[in-house]
Amino acid sequence: MGPLAGLRIIEVAGIGPGPFAAMLLADMGADVIRIERPGGSMFANQTELDFLNRGKRCICIDLKKEGGVALVQQLIASADGFIEGFRPGVLEKYTLGPDDCLRANPRLVYGRMTGFGQDGPLSNRAGHDINYIAIAGALHPMGRAGEKPAIPLNLVGDFGGGGMLLAFGMVCALLEAKGSGKGQVVDAAMVDGASLLMTSLFSAWQTGYWGERGTNMIDGGAPFYEVYQTRDGGFMAVGALESQFYQVFVERLGLADELPNQYDMAQWPAMKERIAEVFLQHDRDHWEAHFADCDACVTPVLSMDEVKDHPHNRARNSIVVKDGVWQPRTAPRFSRTDGGEPASAVPSGHDTMAILAELGVADEYQRELLANGVVMGE
Incomplete structure (x- = not known):
């Protein structure tokens, strides 16, 4: 199932953007084999909640033990x-860099996920999403006027500018390899990806359309693009x-004859105050119903626990329940080769023996690898 069915992707387990990229490929039907190190999973007792590993098979290999690297090389060759x-x-x-792997498998697309990229003065520096963005x-542009920048979770660097761009890069290179017969390295840096997400704002800034933080139309500066509190909190x-x-x-809102021109920026602070006063007169449910049948672009701000129960999300089956827990459905959707509901995540090493058998590893050697701690699992 899925438009990437028939492709095999090997993922060395990590955190955040790499697993997310591999999850996207698995959601689309690719056979993703995750290489986990012994004791490496933080979800050992709650595998069903490890959503970034959904739809993947897992083999547990210790690269520091003799024979571990050779197994990874076999997987990469396939x-x-x-x-x-x-x-x-x-x-x-570990002799698992691009040169080694492409020498063994010239068609391989080698995806590298980092914060700062493969070169440059910061390439070997530690960092996290906040540093990259x-x-x-x-x-810098995120947040309220007169306040420090607001941290947008880790959605912009890790997932949007990182994992999403790596998945896109992998698919592009895989498509190119089908024609050329040659693999290549995909250098996905979160700094590059986050900058790419800023393309339209960089344009707006240089044309003078975009001003300081929190004073613009879509950053909380305008009264008509804002979040308002209701009576019930x-x-x-x-x-x-x-x-x-x-x-x-x-x-x-009953304010059509009271508020000044929509684009009178000098009046925006006062307009916000008046609109806020009106929203505080009723609970959120009242306002949701009040705006439900019109194109005013007003919606409730749902908590994470409420998302699964919203009528629109239920109608589109956007949130699916699997293994007793709920999670987002695969996206985007396809008319003919849709990935459908995501497959479950499996425990670390769940597929170790089956994958070794696929590689042609003899039963006796499988037992030896297990006994020596080179591999772990079922």
């Missing part, structure tokens, strides 16, 4: 793609940017 997320040079020490220019999201939607919005 694969279309390979994903790793170590600092530059780490896998080269900071130097990418993505952190809930919140409503307002995105009435276009004039026709704004008109419906203020009419439903």
